[in-house]
Amino acid sequence: MKITEHIERAGGRTLFSFEILPPLKGHNVQGIFDGIDPLMEFRPPFIDVTYHREEYVFIEREKGLLEKRVVRKRPGTVGICAAIQSKYKVDAVPHILCGGFSKEDTENFLIDLDFLEIQNVMALRGDAVKSEVYFKPEADGHRYACDLVKQVSEMNEGNFLDEALENGHKTEFCIGVAGYPEKHMEAPSLDRDIQYLKSKQEAGAEYVVTQMFFDNSRFFEFVEKCRKSGIHIPIIPGLKPISIKKHLSLIPHRFHVDLPCDLVREVEKCSSNNEVQEVGIEWCIQQSRELVAAGVPVLHYYSMGKSENIRRIASEVF
Ligand code: FAD
Numbered sequence: 001m002k003i004t005e006h007i008e009r010a011g012g013r014t015l016f017s018f019e020i021l022p023p024l025k026g027h028n029v030q031g032i033f034d035g036i037d038p039l040m041e042f043r044p045p046f047i048d049v050t051y052h053r054e055e056y057v058f059i060e061r062e063k064g065l066l067e068k069r070v071v072r073k074r075p076g077t078v079g080i081c082a083a084i085q086s087k088y089k090v091d092a093v094p095h096i097l098c099g100g101f102s103k104e105d106t107e108n109f110l111i112d113l114d115f116l117e118i119q120n121v122m123a124l125r126g127d128a129v130k131s132e133v134y135f136k137p138e139a140d141g142h143r144y145a146c147d148l149v150k151q152v153s154e155m156n157e158g159n160f161l162d163e164a165l166e167n168g169h170k171t172e173f174c175i176g177v178a179g180y181p182e183k184h185m186e187a188p189s190l191d192r193d194i195q196y197l198k199s200k201q202e203a204g205a206e207y208v209v210t211q212m213f214f215d216n217s218r219f220f221e222f223v224e225k226c227r228k229s230g231i232h233i234p235i236i237p238g239l240k241p242i243s244i245k246k247h248l249s250l251i252p253h254r255f256h257v258d259l260p261c262d263l264v265r266e267v268e269k270c271s272s273n274n275e276v277q278e279v280g281i282e283w284c285i286q287q288s289r290e291l292v293a294a295g296v297p298v299l300h301y302y303s304m305g306k307s308e309n310i311r312r313i314a315s316e317v318f
Pocket residue numbers: 049050051052053095097123124125126127128143144145146177178179184185186187188192193196209210211212238
């Protein structure tokens with residue numbers, strides 16, 4: 001079922017969902033199921049599965065002579081989505097990227113998803129690979145997520161890339177996109193970023209999932225600005241509990257979001273990561289409760305493969 005249908009059917013009740021990462025290459029899928037199992041009691045209508053493109057690594061072969069290797073550390077997004085749908089009977093939402101894909105690669109990828117009866121996709125640009133400063137699209141690939149959304153929308157209309165082919169089949173993907181309450185790092189301003197978010201809605205996006213945030217007022221202000229700008233689709237908050245002290249520097253660096261002073265102070269007082277985890281869980285419970293009270297359609301947790309803290313949060317909130 002489409003995410004938008006799940007939201008409609010809930011009739012104003014806040015739903016629970018979460019995002020997982022495919023396992024590192026060389027690990028089996030059981031670890032993924034072990035992470036999902038404890039969260040099933042909260043009846044997630046959907047589970048997101050991230051997509052990880054290739055990374056370029058440089059290996060020194062001889063002194064001063066570097067060899068460039070291409071590695072995909074976390075393949076398996078499609079396989080895991082298919083396994084989730086068959087094992088748990090919940091909708092899996094694969095993330096699809098502009099980066100690393102030509103338009104034809106995207107079309108073929110979407111055909112596989114359609115055959116697997118996957119009805120939802122999260123359409124993203126992807127980040128620059130580590131060896132590049134700026135994001136670089138493939139030759140004949142998409143530069144922005146809104147162009148990827150357009151391609152999926154075209155397939156939903158039965159328009160495939162090669163007009164010479166006799167097309168008849170229409171895919172039925174419900175398309176989610178990313179939003180940034182504290183603006184995307186490359187955007188010149190939050191207002192401009194919201195304009196670009198609106199262009200994703202105009203291209204066919206049906207819901208937004210936000211980047212993580214730790215101060216709900218940033219989310220509420222963002223939603224208000226989006227609504228004023230004409231973005232009317234559901235906006236789903238993304239939440240992540242802090243669990244290690246290192247997150248104090250890692251999260252702002254990696255995700256370009258602020259951590260509130262009170263949270264930083266509490267984490268700094270901790271003498272072990274077990275204590276940090278407790279602070280992170282408590283903070284996230286308070287955030288979650290306030291968001292539920294504000295009537296958000298879904299609380300979407302970034303589990304990063306660790307479900308125990310998400311289970312504890314959900315058991316206090318749902
Ligand atoms: P876009 O919407 O294309 O925006 C990228 C930048 O370009 C922004 O600064 C925007 O303001 C600007 N922009 C947009 N349109 C235009 C335009 N027409 N002209 C000029 N500027 C424009 N990454 C992964 O690799 N795999 C994942 O699975 C993954 N999942 C994610 C899930 C969520 C919920 C979120 C929030 C992020 C996820 N990411 C993932 C990270 C994401 O790929 C990066 O944040 C990426 O840098 C931007 O992606 P986007 O889809 O928001 O891009």
